[in-house]
Amino acid sequence: MSSPRYFALIPAAGVGARMGEKIPKQYVQIAGKPMLRHVLDTFCRADAITHTFVVVSAEDGYIDATMAALHDDSYATVLHVGGATRHQSVLNGLHAMRSEINDDDWVLVHDAARPGLSIGLIDKLINILQDDEVGGLLAVPVVDTLKRAGAEGRVDQTVTRDRLWAAQTPQMFRYGLLLRALEQATAVTDEASAIEALGLQPRLVEGDARNFKVTLPHDVALAELYLKGFV
Numbered sequence: 001m002s003s004p005r006y007f008a009l010i011p012a013a014g015v016g017a018r019m020g021e022k023i024p025k026q027y028v029q030i031a032g033k034p035m036l037r038h039v040l041d042t043f044c045r046a047d048a049i050t051h052t053f054v055v056v057s058a059e060d061g062y063i064d065a066t067m068a069a070l071h072d073d074s075y076a077t078v079l080h081v082g083g084a085t086r087h088q089s090v091l092n093g094l095h096a097m098r099s100e101i102n103d104d105d106w107v108l109v110h111d112a113a114r115p116g117l118s119i120g121l122i123d124k125l126i127n128i129l130q131d132d133e134v135g136g137l138l139a140v141p142v143v144d145t146l147k148r149a150g151a152e153g154r155v156d157q158t159v160t161r162d163r164l165w166a167a168q169t170p171q172m173f174r175y176g177l178l179l180r181a182l183e184q185a186t187a188v189t190d191e192a193s194a195i196e197a198l199g200l201q202p203r204l205v206e207g208d209a210r211n212f213k214v215t216l217p218h219d220v221a222l223a224e225l226y227l228k229g230f231v
């Protein structure tokens with residue numbers, strides 16, 4: 001029985017509406033290269049990763065230039081199977097990977113919008129989860145006091161932050177389990193939710209603030225500071 005392998009699946013088929021840019025946010029320049037390139041370069045340099053797949057929309061007009069600029073585009077396969085939601089894009093990507101992967105191989109699903117991921121975090125996630133029965137995800141403990149809004153923007157209630165973690169990516173699960181979970185799930189915003197819906201409990205692995213999701217316009221400047229090493 002061969003050892004399980006580790007594959008990366010990068011959902012990059014969004015439009016970045018909240019960013020408000022003229023181009024999809026995964027192609028916005030950060031620290032001298034498109035956001036997606038930071039993610040692809042990190043996974044390419046990660047020795048543990050057998051191969052990387054990136055899911056883009058069928059009409060994506062930017063990926064060819066991004067891939068052409070890579071030193072070695074053999075380490076990533078572009079799948080033009082993006083869907084209407086992140087859930088559908090990931091599921092479509094898993095189906096497209098079928099011929100390349102075994103059910104017991106691991107898939108690390110990572111947002112193209114999280115350019116601050118490091119090889120160290122990839123290796124940490126794999127080292128902690130490689131013998132886990134379920135799999136898990138990077139996440140960070142919530143440190144702010146949380147308020148639930150009521151009418152007219154006033155506080156309805158304070159939500160206890162006890163044992164609350166903010167999910168990041170990669171989220172790492174075995175291919176067969178992840179495919180089944182996402183096929184059965186409805187409208188999940190991350191892979192772990194689909195696994196939880198099967199009655200399983202993914203392991204939380206502490207991530208890093210640098211691995212935050214670039215979502216709103218002001219996030220670009222913070223990502224620049226992180227990626228240029230100023231913080």
Ligand SMILES: Nc1ccn([C@@H]2O[C@H](COP(=O)(O)OP(=O)(O)OP(=O)(O)O)[C@@H](O)[C@H]2O)c(=O)n1
Binds near residue numbers: 014017019084214
């Ligand atoms: N239909 C979609 C929607 C999102 N994503 C990807 O999922 C990741 C996280 O999603 P998000 O930050 O919400 O990106 P967008 O959906 O592009 O942003 P917005 O919600 O502001 O439009 C991103 O890498 C995005 O490209 C995807 O592959 N397919």
Ligand SMILES: C[C@](O)(CO)[C@H](O)COP(=O)(O)O
Binds near residue numbers: 168
């Ligand atoms: C997967 C994720 O990054 C975990 O926090 C998040 O759920 C993605 O949400 P989005 O609305 O698709 O950005």
